[in-house]
Amino acid sequence: MYTLDNLWVLIAGILVFFMQAGFAMVEVGFTRAKNAGNILMKNFVDFCIGSLSFFFVGFSLMYGTDIVGIIGTLDLSIVGDSVIEFEKTVPLERTGLNPFTDVWFQSVFAATAATILSGAMAGRTKFGSYILITLVLTAIIYPIQGHWTWGGGWLSKLGFHDFAGSTIVHSVGAWAGLVGAVILGPRLGKYVKGKSQAIPGHNLVLGALGVFILWLGWFGFNPGSELAFSVGEDSDSVLNVAKIFITTNLSAATGFLATLFVTWIRYKKADLSMSLNGALAGLVAITAGCNVVSPGGAIMIGLIAGVVLIFSVEFIDKVLKVDDPVGAISVHGTSGAIGTLLVGLFHTTEGLFYGGGMNQLFIQFIGVFSIMAFTIIVSYVLLKGINAIFGLRVSRVTEIEGLDIHEHGQSVYN
Amino acid sequence: MYTLDNLWVLIAGILVFFMQAGFAMVEVGFTRAKNAGNILMKNFVDFCIGSLSFFFVGFSLMYGTDIVGIIGTLDLSIVGDSVIEFEKTVPLERTGLNPFTDVWFQSVFAATAATILSGAMAGRTKFGSYILITLVLTAIIYPIQGHWTWGGGWLSKLGFHDFAGSTIVHSVGAWAGLVGAVILGPRLGKYVKGKSQAIPGHNLVLGALGVFILWLGWFGFNPGSELAFSVGEDSDSVLNVAKIFITTNLSAATGFLATLFVTWIRYKKADLSMSLNGALAGLVAITAGCNVVSPGGAIMIGLIAGVVLIFSVEFIDKVLKVDDPVGAISVHGTSGAIGTLLVGLFHTTEGLFYGGGMNQLFIQFIGVFSIMAFTIIVSYVLLKGINAIFGLRVSRVTEIEGLDIHEHGQSVYN
Amino acid sequence: MYTLDNLWVLIAGILVFFMQAGFAMVEVGFTRAKNAGNILMKNFVDFCIGSLSFFFVGFSLMYGTDIVGIIGTLDLSIVGDSVIEFEKTVPLERTGLNPFTDVWFQSVFAATAATILSGAMAGRTKFGSYILITLVLTAIIYPIQGHWTWGGGWLSKLGFHDFAGSTIVHSVGAWAGLVGAVILGPRLGKYVKGKSQAIPGHNLVLGALGVFILWLGWFGFNPGSELAFSVGEDSDSVLNVAKIFITTNLSAATGFLATLFVTWIRYKKADLSMSLNGALAGLVAITAGCNVVSPGGAIMIGLIAGVVLIFSVEFIDKVLKVDDPVGAISVHGTSGAIGTLLVGLFHTTEGLFYGGGMNQLFIQFIGVFSIMAFTIIVSYVLLKGINAIFGLRVSRVTEIEGLDIHEHGQSVYN
Amino acid sequence: MKKIEAIIRRDLYEDVKEALSEIGVQFFSFWDVRGVGKTHDKKQYRGTEYDTSYIERRLLSIIVNDAYLEITVKTILDSAATGEIGDGKIFISPIDETVRIRNGERGPEAIYYKEKE
Amino acid sequence: MKKIEAIIRRDLYEDVKEALSEIGVQFFSFWDVRGVGKTHDKKQYRGTEYDTSYIERRLLSIIVNDAYLEITVKTILDSAATGEIGDGKIFISPIDETVRIRNGERGPEAIYYKEKE
Amino acid sequence: MKKIEAIIRRDLYEDVKEALSEIGVQFFSFWDVRGVGKTHDKKQYRGTEYDTSYIERRLLSIIVNDAYLEITVKTILDSAATGEIGDGKIFISPIDETVRIRNGERGPEAIYYKEKE
Numbered sequence A, B, C: 001m002y003t004l005d006n007l008w009v010l011i012a013g014i015l016v017f018f019m020q021a022g023f024a025m026v027e028v029g030f031t032r033a034k035n036a037g038n039i040l041m042k043n044f045v046d047f048c049i050g051s052l053s054f055f056f057v058g059f060s061l062m063y064g065t066d067i068v069g070i071i072g073t074l075d076l077s078i079v080g081d082s083v084i085e086f087e088k089t090v091p092l093e094r095t096g097l098n099p100f101t102d103v104w105f106q107s108v109f110a111a112t113a114a115t116i117l118s119g120a121m122a123g124r125t126k127f128g129s130y131i132l133i134t135l136v137l138t139a140i141i142y143p144i145q146g147h148w149t150w151g152g153g154w155l156s157k158l159g160f161h162d163f164a165g166s167t168i169v170h171s172v173g174a175w176a177g178l179v180g181a182v183i184l185g186p187r188l189g190k191y192v193k194g195k196s197q198a199i200p201g202h203n204l205v206l207g208a209l210g211v212f213i214l215w216l217g218w219f220g221f222n223p224g225s226e227l228a229f230s231v232g233e234d235s236d237s238v239l240n241v242a243k244i245f246i247t248t249n250l251s252a253a254t255g256f257l258a259t260l261f262v263t264w265i266r267y268k269k270a271d272l273s274m275s276l277n278g279a280l281a282g283l284v285a286i287t288a289g290c291n292v293v294s295p296g297g298a299i300m301i302g303l304i305a306g307v308v309l310i311f312s313v314e315f316i317d318k319v320l321k322v323d324d325p326v327g328a329i330s331v332h333g334t335s336g337a338i339g340t341l342l343v344g345l346f347h348t349t350e351g352l353f354y355g356g357g358m359n360q361l362f363i364q365f366i367g368v369f370s371i372m373a374f375t376i377i378v379s380y381v382l383l384k385g386i387n388a389i390f391g392l393r394v395s396r397v398t399e400i401e402g403l404d405i406h407e408h409g410q411s412v413y414n
Numbered sequence D, E, F: 001m002k003k004i005e006a007i008i009r010r011d012l013y014e015d016v017k018e019a020l021s022e023i024g025v026q027f028f029s030f031w032d033v034r035g036v037g038k039t040h041d042k043k044q045y046r047g048t049e050y051d052t053s054y055i056e057r058r059l060l061s062i063i064v065n066d067a068y069l070e071i072t073v074k075t076i077l078d079s080a081a082t083g084e085i086g087d088g089k090i091f092i093s094p095i096d097e098t099v100r101i102r103n104g105e106r107g108p109e110a111i112y113y114k115e116k117e
Ligand SMILES: Nc1ncnc2c1ncn2[C@@H]1O[C@H](COP(=O)(O)OP(=O)(O)O)[C@@H](O)[C@H]1O
Pocket: D007, D034, D035, D036, D037, D038, D039, D055, D057, D084, D085, D086, D087, D088, D089, F027, F028, F029, F030, F061, F062, F063, F064, F100, F101, F102, F111
């Protein structure tokens, strides 16, 4: 049933690809019209850069032969191979899948991490510098920490469980975005006399459409990460894949409802923009454990993620005073971390609540923390460097009049 | 080939899930900007509520052991199971599918019924009350009548044919919406001195995008309802699924063209908003018989649905004076009923036109009528009750200034 | 594994269907608000007309028994069959696929060709005349030239390689569109004193969403054209399909980046609207050779397509002074031709760069040229005829005030 | 001739238009403006309450002959007032001349009313 | 100084702008308004014909020195008239003072024309 | 009474509003206009550079009592000027009468200021 596995993973990859459109719509919708073109550009460019850089460099760094648990062996022969021949261009045969299927699915994941970053840095980042960041992220940062868990590195040996990448994909994008948002500073007018100002998104219909598209894509992201559909004739993976549909969906639904009702009480009105984030928070949080928690556990994870989201958004905005226009740090960073940690509680065999003791929880903590630390440190060095050499932030006038006119010479609405 | 069946049904479920985005875009596009956020909220919230309530309650009511042909046995053990364990959370193994696959596909159907309702009640319904209605609809009303045909109840014993739910899903949502629209009364300004006024949708591009998405989703809705892809080694279901693609698509295409040309003659101009509805009418109508009619029959069904739609919209709007902002009652109710009845004519073995006599037609009539009566009565009681206790309609000022500001404290366009 | 092949092709067809939504969004976004409804109408109507006409006429003309290499045998029995019976409605069993699967996949291809045309003729074409053109294109023009290569006609005997239709689908639509744009003449105000004026699209966010949707659909378009997933137990086609994902994606990504960087240098700003076209150019160009070029070859093809695009757009706009509002002629015509020719260079066994000599390149040239000549001549006659009888262009006042109001009596934004 | 600029609640526009039409004032122009004043829209976004510091208003610009001034003002007052804060204002200013573009006609004849046709 | 408010057909805007530019009137402001009058857009929606009861118009607001008044009006008449109903109106009203924000300059100098530069 | 029409840079709107509010001018209307003048937005689209031939501006319409005229103008000058070309203009014109729609009140009382409440 090798063919069936390939079919499923290819299709799941298509769904993950389409998440790019979802991210683009969410980010455009949640920001102002004058920067919409720039955001679209960024979302396209990071996918394009990521597709190339991960194919040639990132993939072998992530999944190549392990070097002391830290990194895979870079295999540049792929470059030559891919030009000359056809059959052998992907040298790594690491799963039961066709190597092309494998690299396809892994590429779209890498591009997802890159895209998350752009949300946190929206509205003030130089386009050229952003392209550089994307390149390093997909070619180096993402693959290295990805290797630790998914490529056979030290975290995988430790038993760290991050099935589809709450931490490896989502948090990594978010922590890099956090570093970016801090270095950039807030958008003009975001903090007036130290008080946070609302800068409402210009089209929440697009934002909502984006969330629907992301939710759709997640049915490739999570169940596709099984990387199989029919292993063994007993078809264990059918069961696994089907269960992941249920846990993923229940967590997302609960995340939305949790945010909805808490904002309803807290702000007196049911807040649309926040509830949309709540659904995403539920999706991000379940990603790590979607294959090892029960439906009830999934609901708890979604509930916790949806509630924490609100306070995370407020905390980052009002206490830390970090300007994250689309809430990417909370949605992907906070929820990613929480979801990964909660595996330690809700894992139906290893989790604390299921009699598995503190061990898994502890391992989860190590994974979340070490990946966070690594990403923050490396991106800090990277962004500071780029800032010093090329500059990271656009000029004041560009920011005021909009990145679209100044960086791209056109406006999206005419 | 158990795995293949599961793969197909899981993917079909993804497509049906995405119909939520289609409904959201259609409803937003066909109504005014000031209520767009509220409509998005409703579309999300009904899917979220429906996912949970159908999983825990609706599914066993619909497919549990039959009780006198009326209802399935409620099995609350699922609640406990889903928290504690993992393998057994869905107790009903009723098809050749994995139970998780089954409940996934059925959940997204239940959510579809709920969503239809929101269109007919758009622009004037209290958000809190709407949530309550959704809960009862997905947990109780939809499952009970669904049990009658799909769960082994009395209509299935009678031989009622509603393959993918023209009546069971679409009409149910529409009849509940009809009751809602009647109880609510028309939007302010909809009828001036008894004359119907046009309240044009604010963004028909979104409406058209929504119709494309719905059309897409229907390729999961109808062919997915085969619930198999490879039963038997002779692969009958391959043939069936492929044929359903053809009948579904031909009916939709004909529905669009029929409405287009009739409006062109009738109104002198080819009416976009109505033609979009025409495609949906064709899709709803073919849903009941998509697996038992010929391509020619599908074209006839689409044609009839597309023509009737126009008169149904006018009749409901101008004669009944029921205010249905997006045409949900005509698209899902009228077309659903007609499509279900037409199975009695075009069924290639049982249909009147194919020498099958009046029998099937008569049974179809019983099915359509009894489900309509049941839905109308139960939702009437429900909505009147909610109206009495919580109120169903927003205040005058909320309606004038828009539900977005008053119910959610924000506008979607800034 | 017959079932698996069918499953894949059916799903791929769904993705290709969804490209209609992509085309609609691109065309709406790249043109003015006052014609948006008309463009939506056209995109729906060509799919609907195409679905019917190709089913009844086009399919047998394209794939019916070959008549002197030029055309398939028209088989009108399908009309009768499709009304009366169910099993036999598609008489041609030409592949390992179920005939219904086959006709489904081929229909959505035909509709794609029709849709491309509408972009080049946007903003000034009479709706009624457009419907006629669509009918002839999908029922006759597309099937005839399609027969030459895919239906066993003379080009296939020659060895012309156009795997998924760079020329057969995309160029055909574009050349017909070119003829249309020339006969129609430019939109009012497009050329002032012989100088081309910019008429910016009214919503590039929709345009970008459309490109994402098209890119998505291309993962059905190209890999689906394998028309199999598991032929032989060795599963060659798994490998092929997976490779096509990679080549398709790499070419698209490179196309986008190439256009981006060249516009950045050439116009000083990175041009969004052009870069979006660049991704499409990469997709169109790789379509012909996606199964026979290496990943490196795919990158080269995308690169060339992305760069040529810019000059093609400028050339058509500024030198030829043909008004192509969405760039359809460059994106589908120029890129389609170039991509087909490049197979002669990059084919990993027959290509010039791979030691295959000039032979394949020569054959590719014959194919590209003969199909271009055929399409241009036939559509010229057709469009001139329609122009003489019904008129092709709307009145001056209709054009100025917008086709939406005059042709459809409503505006899409209210 | 006088120019009457009436800044009214958007939702009452239809009523005002009807009322004006009944007294024969069938020509005017209008556009949407934002009014800064004591009435605001309160909104919230992602946990931050904010104040748009304006409300949505509609401005009607009506040029009338002097004879029509008072009745027009009165009609607007009657149809646009709810008695609540936020009803808006009417500003009256002088107009030197009116020209009908179609034929260059000038003066009061360029502003015609129902009964004159 | 005078303020000329010209309400014209939107589609003729470019022509009017060109014509004004040629006589040296290169500074003005404009925005889109809706005109209530005898000409309407007829629309239909889902089987209901309706009348927007207005047409889309563009309002040009041009402040000119008295000397420029007549030529400006004439230029607008020439470029904006089609002779059909719906061509629009020109309203002329007094302006007391003009101030250039950049440097606080007042009076006629604040409205400069091509030839003065 | 006078009408002050200030055409300013959109981005400076908040500053002007604050400044006006501080001197007690808390009521006015504004809308977005396009200004034709020497400053343009340069754009490009698909290889064609073009010039929108206008810039986006905001028009503030403030009716004040005569006594308030000068200070209001000064405040706008102070808050809206950058000294660069493109700062905009202020036009002052006479207003005959003001009516509060809520209660029909006329005259200067209809335009009240902070300190009067
Ligand atoms: N002095 C003024 N200049 C220009 N517009 C004004 C002025 N005063 C009020 N307005 C407009 O009138 C609107 C209504 O004013 P509002 O405070 O609601 O009136 P009231 O309190 O008299 O009922 C304001 O939103 C503003 O648009």
